[in-house]
Amino acid sequence: MQIPYSQTREAQPATTAGQYRTLWRWHFYAGLFVMPWLMVLAITGTLYVFQPQIEPWLYHDRMVVAAQTSPRLDAQVLMERAAASLPAGSQIRSVEVNRDPTRSAEFIFRLPNGERESVYVNPYTGAVLGTLSVEHRLMKQARDLHRSLMLGKPGELLMELAGCWTLVMLATGLALWWPRAGATWAAALRPRLQLRGRPLLRNLHGVAGLWLAAGGLAFVLTGLPWSGSWGTQFKALATKAGMGSPAGVWGEAPVRSQIPAKPMKMDDLPIAQIPWAVGNTTVPVSTMPASSMQGADNMASMPGMKHDGRAHAASGNAGEHEGHQGHEGMGSTGLSPASLRAEGALPVDEVMAIAARRGVESGYSLVVPSRPDGVYTVSYFPSDPRDERTLHIDQYSGKVLRDIDYNAYGAVAQAISYGTALHMGRYFGVANQWLCALISMGLFAMALTGAVMWWMRRPARSLGAPSRPQARPPMRGWTIGMFALGCVFPLMGATMALVWAGDRLVFGRRARG
Numbered sequence: 001m002q003i004p005y006s007q008t009r010e011a012q013p014a015t016t017a018g019q020y021r022t023l024w025r026w027h028f029y030a031g032l033f034v035m036p037w038l039m040v041l042a043i044t045g046t047l048y049v050f051q052p053q054i055e056p057w058l059y060h061d062r063m064v065v066a067a068q069t070s071p072r073l074d075a076q077v078l079m080e081r082a083a084a085s086l087p088a089g090s091q092i093r094s095v096e097v098n099r100d101p102t103r104s105a106e107f108i109f110r111l112p113n114g115e116r117e118s119v120y121v122n123p124y125t126g127a128v129l130g131t132l133s134v135e136h137r138l139m140k141q142a143r144d145l146h147r148s149l150m151l152g153k154p155g156e157l158l159m160e161l162a163g164c165w166t167l168v169m170l171a172t173g174l175a176l177w178w179p180r181a182g183a184t185w186a187a188a189l190r191p192r193l194q195l196r197g198r199p200l201l202r203n204l205h206g207v208a209g210l211w212l213a214a215g216g217l218a219f220v221l222t223g224l225p226w227s228g229s230w231g232t233q234f235k236a237l238a239t240k241a242g243m244g245s246p247a248g249v250w251g252e253a254p255v256r257s258q259i260p261a262k263p264m265k266m267d268d269l270p271i272a273q274i275p276w277a278v279g280n281t282t283v284p285v286s287t288m289p290a291s292s293m294q295g296a297d298n299m300a301s302m303p304g305m306k307h308d309g310r311a312h313a314a315s316g317n318a319g320e321h322e323g324h325q326g327h328e329g330m331g332s333t334g335l336s337p338a339s340l341r342a343e344g345a346l347p348v349d350e351v352m353a354i355a356a357r358r359g360v361e362s363g364y365s366l367v368v369p370s371r372p373d374g375v376y377t378v379s380y381f382p383s384d385p386r387d388e389r390t391l392h393i394d395q396y397s398g399k400v401l402r403d404i405d406y407n408a409y410g411a412v413a414q415a416i417s418y419g420t421a422l423h424m425g426r427y428f429g430v431a432n433q434w435l436c437a438l439i440s441m442g443l444f445a446m447a448l449t450g451a452v453m454w455w456m457r458r459p460a461r462s463l464g465a466p467s468r469p470q471a472r473p474p475m476r477g478w479t480i481g482m483f484a485l486g487c488v489f490p491l492m493g494a495t496m497a498l499v500w501a502g503d504r505l506v507f508g509r510r511a512r513g
Helices: 014-049 051-058 075-084 138-148 153-177 185-189 197-226 230-240 296-301 348-357 411-423 429-457 476-488 490-512
Strands: 091-097 105-110 116-121 128-133 263-265 282-284 364-367 375-380 389-394 400-405
Touching (some): 014 138, 014 429, 051 138, 075 348, 153 197, 348 364, 348 389, 411 429, 476 490
Antiparallel strands (some): 105 116, 263 282, 364 375, 375 389
16 A cells, blocks of 8 residues: 555654654754845846846837848948047947847946947848947846845855755755655655645645756756856866866957067158158157157157158057057057047947858857957857857957867866856757756746745744754764865855754754753
8 A cells, every 4th residue: 555645754664754854854944044045046047047038028119120222231330330439538448249130239338437338230221220228238237136136246156055055955954754664655756736725835846856956956056167256266276277268268368369560751851860761651659769759759749740641540448458468669559539449449340240250150249359459359158159169369469369169178167168158048049048048947936835834833032943953963974064064165064063063052042941
């Protein structure tokens, strides 16, 4: 005769019952802390995986255009149209390259007040369709809530703790609902809808936990590498071990553009410094004798000195030149308002053509250099991690200085790339999005049912934690596992010690009293 699953715990031996109550107590503490943050993670995560569908619908008037048979205007022209619509002093940061004929051209600028603004331009007519604040758009806010509750570093640490404690909640929940004492997996995995009230909630909570455990574990493990404390240290350690990402995939480019020599007219120099007769000839400074170079860095202040009609524009702010010897004397006039690029730099269309020849044609971000020796950076992160690509291109010559593909990643970096693609619902298309949404909302439902069950059983003016067993049961394996988890995640280990101490000192004293 098959024993009903709900009755198997009533006839447990004292040792097993004590172990069960200990696990239940830890599950309670983990759930009590995790519940509100898990709900936030679930809602914001579900929103974010559907970003490709939500944003074009929400901002249709700016992001979507009617496809036309006429050719698209040059990206450089479109960028200049976008710049003209912004306040003076706005600086281009990146071009979001999308070859979809129904999508507008997007350019991201940094405004004089420091905020970033996306400008959308019709690629066929050049008409500016509108702007959108990068910081205040819905998906950016959803992402900030998901990662840090919009609280900066403290919020990042809090959400990291929530992820770590979710591991405790999942592990103890699995142990609590694991079939034992004659129960079967069929009973454990099948909801008993004939129940009512709290027993029904408990049954649904446990059954859903078994079904969602693998997905919840995957979410936590793929999200933690991007956490503010542990994730940063983990990736740095992987890089030192040769298993992380190569330099230049994230952050500042490790290479620099070769700034071409500034041309000068020989008839603009004092006659004593000209070793040969020239007319109106322009020669590079680097070809002149050393005697003719005297004072060249300060020629703008020389009496009677005049340029040949071209100004050497530095693509960046003065503060961005610190730490780069030999460039400080060039000035920091910023990008030319007409061209939005340094004097002599390639237009973005040529850089896009270089990327296309390397196999990167659409769906990437082209970061525009903000300093004279900066580089164009192509950041391509498609749905399949094996196609990821980062190109650093000399802004003057067009030479590809660094070409980083998936094969250049270390083992840990490759695993993180796959995990990120799955976590964000990108790897296998719409099915991946819906799977992520199902797991997220399932975890939301578990947090909600857990909160309702706690409220229903909670005594008045009490926390309502499950009672501690009279005798400490043998749980060496669990103790070692929790200790190891605390060592791997030190921030979590510290809070586990605090919970254990509080449980012993505060609630334990109340129980004895």
